[in-house]
Amino acid sequence: MDKIRMKTPLVEMDGDEMTRVIWQMIKxxxxxxxxxxxxxxxxxxxxxxxxxxxxxxxxSAEATKKYGVAVKCAxxxxxxxxxxEYNLKKxxxxxxxxxxxxxxxxxxxxxxxxxGVKSYIPTWTKPITIARHAYGDIxxxxxxxxxxxxxxxxxxTLGDGRQRxxxxxxxxxSAGIVQGIHNKDKSIEGxxxxxxxxxxxxxxxxxxxxxxxxxxxxxxxxxxxxxxxxENEYKDRFExxxxxxxxxxxxxxxxxxxxxxxxxxxxxxxxDGDVMSDMVATAYGSLAMMTSVLVSPDGVYEYEAAHGTxxxxxxxxxxxxxxxxxxxxxxFAWTGALRKRGELDDIYDLIKYSDAVDKAIxxxxxxxxxxxxxxxxxxxxxIQTVDTETFLMEVEKRVNI
Numbered sequence: 001m002d003k004i005r006m007k008t009p010l011v012e013m014d015g016d017e018m019t020r021v022i023w024q025m026i027k028x029x030x031x032x033x034x035x036x037x038x039x040x041x042x043x044x045x046x047x048x049x050x051x052x053x054x055x056x057x058x059x060s061a062e063a064t065k066k067y068g069v070a071v072k073c074a075x076x077x078x079x080x081x082x083x084x085e086y087n088l089k090k091x092x093x094x095x096x097x098x099x100x101x102x103x104x105x106x107x108x109x110x111x112x113x114x115x116g117v118k119s120y121i122p123t124w125t126k127p128i129t130i131a132r133h134a135y136g137d138i139x140x141x142x143x144x145x146x147x148x149x150x151x152x153x154x155x156x157t158l159g160d161g162r163q164r165x166x167x168x169x170x171x172x173x174s175a176g177i178v179q180g181i182h183n184k185d186k187s188i189e190g191x192x193x194x195x196x197x198x199x200x201x202x203x204x205x206x207x208x209x210x211x212x213x214x215x216x217x218x219x220x221x222x223x224x225x226x227x228x229x230x231e232n233e234y235k236d237r238f239e240x241x242x243x244x245x246x247x248x249x250x251x252x253x254x255x256x257x258x259x260x261x262x263x264x265x266x267x268x269x270x271x272d273g274d275v276m277s278d279m280v281a282t283a284y285g286s287l288a289m290m291t292s293v294l295v296s297p298d299g300v301y302e303y304e305a306a307h308g309t310x311x312x313x314x315x316x317x318x319x320x321x322x323x324x325x326x327x328x329x330x331x332f333a334w335t336g337a338l339r340k341r342g343e344l345d346d347i348y349d350l351i352k353y354s355d356a357v358d359k360a361i362x363x364x365x366x367x368x369x370x371x372x373x374x375x376x377x378x379x380x381x382x383i384q385t386v387d388t389e390t391f392l393m394e395v396e397k398r399v400n401i
Contacts, residue, residue, distance in 0.1 A: 003036040004353055007345045010337050011063045011302075012039035013095075015073025016046055017309035018317060022327045022388055023073045026334055029392045030399070034353055035338070040067065044095050046076045050088050057095045061102040064302055068344060071337035072099070072304040073330070096304075100134035104187050105296035106194040107132040108265075109277040109306050111284035112291060112328060115366040116380040120283045126263030128280050131198065131206070132273025133191045134294055136183040139270055143179040146171050152178045183218070188225045190297035195226075195267045196234045196245070198295070205244045208267040209253035222269060223247055281306060286373050288326035293336055303336040305329035322387040324372035328361055331395070353401050360398035369394045 014020060031037055042060035049056055064070040076082060077094040100107070110129040119125075146152055152168040168178060199206040208226050210219035230238075230245050238245060248256070250272060257266065268276055281290040290306040306329055313323040335354035342350030365374060368382045375385040386394065 004034060004347070004349045005036045006038040006341065006350070007347065008069075008341065009038040009040045009067060010341055011060060011067050011070035012041045013044045013060050013070060013072040013075075014041065015044055015075040015309065017074075017076065017311055017314035018323065018325050019074040019305065019307075019309050019330060020045060021314070021317060022325060022330055025389055025392055026327060026331055029389075029396050030331065030357055031334065031338075033396075034399075034401070035350070044073070044075050046078060046082070046086050046088070046092075049075075049092055049095065050086065053089070054092050054095075054098070057098045058102070061099045064099070064103065065300055068300050069337050069341050070300075070302040071333050072096075072302060074305055074307060074309045076309055094139065097139045099302065100294060101136075101140060103134070103294060103296040103300055103302065104190055105134050105294040105300065105302070106191050106198075107134045107273065107277075107292060107294050108198060109273075109281070109290055109292045111281060112289040112332065112362075113284065114289070114362045116368070116378045117285045117289070117365070117374055118377075118379055119285065121258065123258075123260065124262045124284065126261055127284075128257065128260075128262045129198075129202075129204070129265045130273055130277040130280055131195045131265050131267040132277060133188070133268070133270045135187040135191070135270065137181050137270040138179065141179050141181045143177065146176045146178050148173070148175045154180070181218075183221075185221070185225065188222055189229060191267075192226045192229045193233075194295050194297060195265065196230065196238075199243060199245070199265055200234075200237060200241060202265070203241055203243060205246075205264040206267060207253055207256070207264060208245070208247050209250040209272070210269060211250050213249060219269070226267075277306060285377055286326060288329045288371075288373060290329055291332050291336060292329070301337070301340050303333040303340070305333050322389075324375075324385060324391075325388045326371040326373050327388055327392060328365075331361060331392075332358065349401075356399050356401040357395070360395045360400070363398045364391065364395045367394075 040063050042056055075095045078091050083091055108129055108131050111127045113127055148171055151170045154166045156164040195206055210222050212220040212223045281287045287307040292304050292306040294302040310325050313325045317323050335357050339351050339354035368380050369384045369386055371391055372385050375383050
């Protein structure tokens, strides 16, 4: 067959460790034979981020704004151990945090459900999509250590020069720590509209949860903005489609989620969404079986895997060992981005190809061929545990376009 030709490039963000290795495998086995791939490439591997003083991350986000669709490999967010391992100039911030702040979007994460892999929570028979606000909170925080005897305040300097002071804590009896976080009405409004639009597109109910009873200003602002936008812009459309929006406290939402059958969108603030998306992914079976897409209010899309760089497998790979690392979420990131590129550029063959690869992955697992993480929890009677490259080659055999 002739290779599918692209009109507009994807922004391609390469990453770190085992996922970087898998990234190349996916292109070699599943993409290059079918697509005349056109990308604008950025190396977000930690060594290159260090070399460029992390400017490459900013450039990749700017390119994503320009072209509208990006696909990102998992990357390392360095800690003290990584500083030493990679001889870093500084402890660079999370690339995801930088990109999300620049795009000011919402991250939608949804489990990939497949025959033979059942949820740890038996009632969850439909996917739960986590909608995570991707701006502000602790990911753009300011924090300091406080010596004993110090007094900390929040100081707000108004436009006319007047100042407002609010005491945080008087540390007269002990040293401690202080953290300052922020958010913007504009970003929260974009978050709300992205969630409501996604609910309409997928015809799913949407829940939103914070802790406004404790955070009577910060969290309550989220609650009020969501309620206002829903009432003024979306209520009639939701009723026409037959879907529901409701707000509840985060602890009540957790209880409801555990008892539910799934099949809805759960909107969360940034930190809540970070935690709950990992919980939901694990409960459905594997972090490597979770799609993730960042959607900005102005219609920019960035697709990625929801998991990390699989450090432990990478060290084994460096020793020459074959690893059974699950590549499914990373493949779905590629197919998601290519499908969206096809939709935006009216390339039906690109959409058809993406659908075919997704279907082939599910068929491969249903046929009992899978990586070790799935084999350990599968309910199928006949299972063949394979390494990553073999799994991808089995998927390629089942691609039918």
